Amino acid sequence: MNIKPEKRLVAVVGLGYVGLSVAAVLARRGARVFGIDRKEEIIASVNAGICPIREPLLDDLLRRMVTLGKLSAHLDVGVIREADTVILAVGTPLDLNYQPDTGQLMEAVDSISPFLRKGQSIILKSTVPPGLTRKTAGYIEKKTALIPGIDLSVACCPERLAEGSMIGDIESIPVIVGGLTPENTLEIENFWSEMGWKTVMVSGPEEAEMSKLADNQWIDLNIALANEISMLCHRLGLDAMEVINAANTLPKGSSKVNILFPGPGVGGSCLVKDPWFLQHLGRENGLTLSLPGAGRKINESMPGYMVGIIEESLDKKGQKLEGSEVAVLGLSFKNNTGDTRFSPSVPLIRLLWEGGAKVRVNDPWVGRQQAAELVAGLARVEQDIPSAVRGCHAVVIMVGHPEFLREAPYWKGLLGGSCLLLDCRNIFDPLEMTSAGIDYLAPGRRVPGDRSQKSGDRS
Numbered sequence: 001m002n003i004k005p006e007k008r009l010v011a012v013v014g015l016g017y018v019g020l021s022v023a024a025v026l027a028r029r030g031a032r033v034f035g036i037d038r039k040e041e042i043i044a045s046v047n048a049g050i051c052p053i054r055e056p057l058l059d060d061l062l063r064r065m066v067t068l069g070k071l072s073a074h075l076d077v078g079v080i081r082e083a084d085t086v087i088l089a090v091g092t093p094l095d096l097n098y099q100p101d102t103g104q105l106m107e108a109v110d111s112i113s114p115f116l117r118k119g120q121s122i123i124l125k126s127t128v129p130p131g132l133t134r135k136t137a138g139y140i141e142k143k144t145a146l147i148p149g150i151d152l153s154v155a156c157c158p159e160r161l162a163e164g165s166m167i168g169d170i171e172s173i174p175v176i177v178g179g180l181t182p183e184n185t186l187e188i189e190n191f192w193s194e195m196g197w198k199t200v201m202v203s204g205p206e207e208a209e210m211s212k213l214a215d216n217q218w219i220d221l222n223i224a225l226a227n228e229i230s231m232l233c234h235r236l237g238l239d240a241m242e243v244i245n246a247a248n249t250l251p252k253g254s255s256k257v258n259i260l261f262p263g264p265g266v267g268g269s270c271l272v273k274d275p276w277f278l279q280h281l282g283r284e285n286g287l288t289l290s291l292p293g294a295g296r297k298i299n300e301s302m303p304g305y306m307v308g309i310i311e312e313s314l315d316k317k318g319q320k321l322e323g324s325e326v327a328v329l330g331l332s333f334k335n336n337t338g339d340t341r342f343s344p345s346v347p348l349i350r351l352l353w354e355g356g357a358k359v360r361v362n363d364p365w366v367g368r369q370q371a372a373e374l375v376a377g378l379a380r381v382e383q384d385i386p387s388a389v390r391g392c393h394a395v396v397i398m399v400g401h402p403e404f405l406r407e408a409p410y411w412k413g414l415l416g417g418s419c420l421l422l423d424c425r426n427i428f429d430p431l432e433m434t435s436a437g438i439d440y441l442a443p444g445r446r447v448p449g450d451r452s453q454k455s456g457d458r459s
Contacts, residue, residue: 011083013108015042018159019089021166024061027070029195035073046073054338054365057167080115089125094273099280100129113143121153121188127212129277133205155179155188156205158212164336174198178208216274222260224298230262230444240444264424265302265344267333272342303348310394313420322356325392330399331363338365345398353378362388364403394420400427408436
């Protein structure tokens with residue numbers, strides 16, 4: 001069935017980071033898009049052309065698409081009946097036992113089922129464990145008189161996006177398509193290709209579901225590798241970034257070695273949960289998988305490792321962590337987003353508080369009310385960088401927001417030479433910062449030309 005983009009009617013269920021970004025890009029590519037969400041404040045915000053989330057490039061795109069009448073938001077799920085394609089982009093978090101919580105997905109299916117009609121395509125964009133697309137199709141069949149695979153085309157097309165670069169990722173990353181039947185795969189591949197996307201067709205929804213989990217398992221393990229290399233380089237007095245950049249020049253397979261960069265932990269909704277999805281799936285199938293838990297253990301330990309470095313650095317000055325004033329810059333889980341889900345800043349702040357530090361925080365991408373709720377009882381939220389850092393014994397850069405990327409004289413003026421500036425994201429040049437007289441430290445880094453050893457030196 002060939003439908004020109006401008007004739008496409010698409011419903012996107014769930015207007016979070018993924019759903020809203022996908023809806024806006026589909027509208028830009030010509031489709032008429034109905035966004036559906038159960039939160040009235042999100043509906044009102046979108047229809048006013050105001051983006052309810054902070055994501056680069058999305059504000060302007062959303063405003064233009066709403067103004068042009070290409071995108072509208074609805075509480076009424078009944079608009080589903082007008083769409084030829086329905087995209088499910090609701091959350092699939094972990095429950096308290098680190099198992100997939102599919103409650104939101106099932107609620108969404110319940111809500112749309114009365115309005116589904118023969119000939120529609122249903123696309124799961126949510127991250128789900130293998131088998132859930134097929135299980136969801138079975139649930140739809142029970143709720144309706146329609147047979148998925150015959151009356152409805154159903155496929156899993158997992159999102160593979162990174163917050164902070166959502167729009168660019170949506171535009172450039174190929175869409176994986178795994179349908180209930182080969183005919184469903186072709187039908188839904190046709191939708192994406194006619195809208196201008198490159199696609200990767202796989203044998204079925206299970207392969208599509210597993211590909212997303214494999215992507216995120218690779219990323220989590222790769223970051224864990226980088227973190228352990230960085231910790232070892234810190235002990236040996238080597239520069240981890242120099243080591244990693246050199247290692248990445250080795251050709252291997254069709255590409256090169258690609259070790260990612262170290263950091264103070266891994267956050268966000270997918271990178272944290274997807275390895276546990278795999279671990280759970282392994283147990284269900286009689287396997288004890290070692291790698292998912294190993295990567296998680298390393299990356300979850302990084303906030304504690306950073307606190308240890310702060311304590312060690314303060315001790316060298318005769319200053320204890322208890323009673324110290326410490327500023328943490330960055331509450332979101334990464335740069336260029338206000339998403340705080342599983343942010344490594346939160347456990348770091350808790351550990352500092354438990355150690356007796358007086359903690360201040362600032363994040364220009366996170367609203368003050370949200371920030372205050374996130375660190376309630378642990379830290380004081382400050383309105384700007386100067387009020388957060390002045391008079392502190394240590395300042396910890398946890399996120400590489402552009403607002404923090406100031407030149408050395410700016411930081412020298414705020415911090416003087418006695419306050420430790422711990423750069424957990426490697427956003428500054430070590431030589432530039434130390435040359436300005438700043439007590440600067442980035443774990444696993446050294447100033448070029450400085451061969452002095454760190455703790456645990458080689459004899």
